[in-house]
Amino acid sequence: MSHLLHYYQRPEPATWVFLSSFLLLGIYFVFHRFFSVRNLDILLLLALAPGLMMVYEGRRMQLAGQTETIATEELATQHSPxxxxxxxxxxxxxxxxxxxAQPVSIVHPVSTAQPVSIxxxxxxxxxxxxxxxxxxxxxxxxxxxxxxxxxxxYPQPSTSPNKWSAEGLEFAGFAALLLACLLLMIRMLIDPALVRRPLLVPNLSIGGLSFIGGSLFLFLMANVITSTPREQHERGPRLGPGYALLNMLPELPTTPDKVAVEKFDGAAQSSAPWLPNVARILAILSNLAILLGIVGVGYWHFDNVKTGIGCAVMYLLLPYTAQMTGNLEHIVPAALLVLALLAYRQPVLSGILLGLAAGLVYYPLFLLPLWISFYWHRGLKRLLIGVSSSLVMLSGLLLLEGAEAFGDHLRWMYGMWLPRMDGLEGIWGPGRIPPDFRLPVLVAFILLSCSFVFWPSRKNLGTLICGTAAIMLAAQFWHGNGGGLFMAWFLPFVMLTIFRPNLDDRIATHVVRLPRAKPKPAA
Structure with a gap:
């Protein structure tokens, strides 16, 4: 972007947190109704930012400490050969x-009044x-x-207090993220009881929202294009269950973190040269699909295009979007889930998209009880056909990695193993909350997912949106590889829940199209 806009530099994540927070308050805060649910929802979304910043800063400190230790050891080796x-x-x-004959440059903190030579x-x-x-x-x-x-x-390696402070900051960040996720999950679970939903549009016209949204999208995608890729297996957090072919693509960091870029630049060069370009194209298309899907839901399902544009601009303004724009395991499943919601009147297409999302990152599989219950009276068979076809296709593509590794990749895709107790990250990492407590959290999550089969008894589009958001929020608590960071899985649905009108009449028997009847043969 600096080639087009001279002297332009990517803002630091902390700087963008403050700027985006003020923009969100100015555009979406309802000043004439201070004590309103909308204002509470805006504050809950902003509550995700402090934890995200603490996690980012803690990891940056750890990477900087590792790089400093390596450089110090090399310097000490050179000085005492x-x-x-x-x-x-x-x-x-x-x-x-x-x-x-040449003076020696002194790296130690000594007086430089006179040049010192050997x-x-x-x-x-x-x-x-x-x-x-x-x-x-x-x-x-x-x-x-x-x-x-x-x-x-001689410079000494960084001591343990710095290491512990970095790890403590990261742990506090994950705890803050999960606390904010808990509040948002409670908000999503009680949303069906909120019957009165007044129309509260953003404090900006459609033209202003479109201009801000288009500008933000161009800047964010420019960061993706100019980013330096990192290989997936070298960065943190390490992926949990998921699709092996997706894990081949590199991550595209969009933050001005020189330490991380220098650390992983050498490893990224060992990948196939075409993989970073594939990752960039896929990241741009996924982000575009998320935005167009949100706008489409507002236009076709909410009958209010300004609501859709407002949700899309809010998604672009959130600090999370600026940091995780290039993380494919975040944005690709999110794009598929949003498009599945957009196509909910076509059960086959919606099932195909839902199956693709579940096959890529495993966790959307727990959405099936909710979606099956929604289509129970009409469209259930077509939904299951779509989901099954996607899962079979993704499973077959794993053979491209070789028949020997097919079984391992298949188990990794569907998470077919006992809950892991080691190698975890986030709040379940070493020296943090004991992994044994992850088991009751997992059981509670499964019960929550299955409970959507029975309640609410009458499923409508609003229930489908807030229920999807609640399940993907609950998945963050037992996610063993950085739970709380995968916000793209639930943020679009949370924002659509905040802005949605009353959708009690959007049930499957009213809106799902019947399959075309075959013409009867002539007698």
């Missing part, structure tokens, strides 16, 4: 492998004897220092 060598191998050229410090011919004397005193163990040098002159 004869450590551990026999005295017979200690040569003057190894002690000072530079020319005497000739001023000690004659070269006297250094081997001094080194041998100090080596004899130390018994030949440990590094040997020259005159006026001590271990304190």
């Amino acid at each position: 004869i450590a551990g060598l026999p005295l017979a191998d200690a040569q003057p050229s190894r002690v000072h492998p530079v020319s005497i 000739a001023q410090a000690a004659p070269q011919q006297q250094q081997p004897a001094a080194v041998a004397q100090r080596a004899a005193v130390s018994g030949g163990e440990g590094p040997v220092f020259l005159d006026n040098e001590s271990p304190s002159n």
Whole structure:
């Protein structure tokens, strides 16, 4: 983007959090009805930002500490090249492998009033004897220092308090994220009881919303195009159950994090050269599908295009979107779920899209009880045909990785193993909440998913939207690889729930189209 807009730099995540928060309040806050559910919903969405920032900063500190430790060890090795060598191998050229005529740049915090050279410090011919004397005193163990040098002159690796503070900040961030997710999940579960839903449009016209949304989309996609890819297996958090072919594509970080880019740049170059371009195209198309799907739901299902555009602009303004625009395991399933909702009047197409999302990241499989209950009286067979066809197709494509690994990839795709107790991240990581408590959370999640078969007894489009959001929110609590960060799975549905009108009449028997009847043969 700096090639088109001179001196443009990507804003830091913390800067964008403050800017986007004020923009969200200015555009969507209902100032003439201060105590309203809409304002509470806006505050709940903004409550996701502090936890996201703490997780980002904690990981940045950990990456910076690892890079600093490696650089310090390399620097110390260069400054003591004869450590551990026999005295017979200690040569003057190894002690000072530079020319005497050139002054030596000092990296230690010393006075720079006068240039210091080796000739001023000690004659070269006297250094081997001094080194041998100090080596004899130390018994030949440990590094040997020259005159006026001590271990304190060399940079030391980062100590454990910094490491623990980074890990503590990351853990606090995950805890804050899950607390905000809990509040949003409660809000989604009680949404069917909110019958009175006054129309509260954004504080900006359609033209203004469209201009802001288009500009934000161009800037975010420019960050995706100019990003440096990282390989999936090198970055955190590590993926849980999912699709093996999707994991081949690199992540496209869109934050100005030079430490992370330098750390993973070498690994990314080992991938196939065409994979980053495929990832960029897929990321752009997925983000575009999310936005068009949200606008389409507002236009066709809510009968209010301004509501759809307002939801899409809100999604672009959230701090999460600016950070995770290039994470394919976030945005690809989200795009498929939004398009499945958009096509809910066509059960086959909706089932195909839902099956693709479930096959890619596994967790949308728990949406099936809700969606089956919605289509129970009309469209159930067509929905199951669509879901099954997608899962069979994705399973067959795993053979491209080889018949030997087909079984492992299939188990990984459907999560066919006992709940893991090691190798977890997020709040379930080592030294944090014991993984044993993850089992009752998983049981509660399964019960919540199955409960949507029975309640609400009358399923409508509003129930489908808020129920999908509630289930994907609940999945964050037992997600063992960074639960709370996968916000794209529920944010579009949360925002559509916030803005939706009364949809009690949008039930399957009224809106789902019947299959075309076959013409009777002529007698």
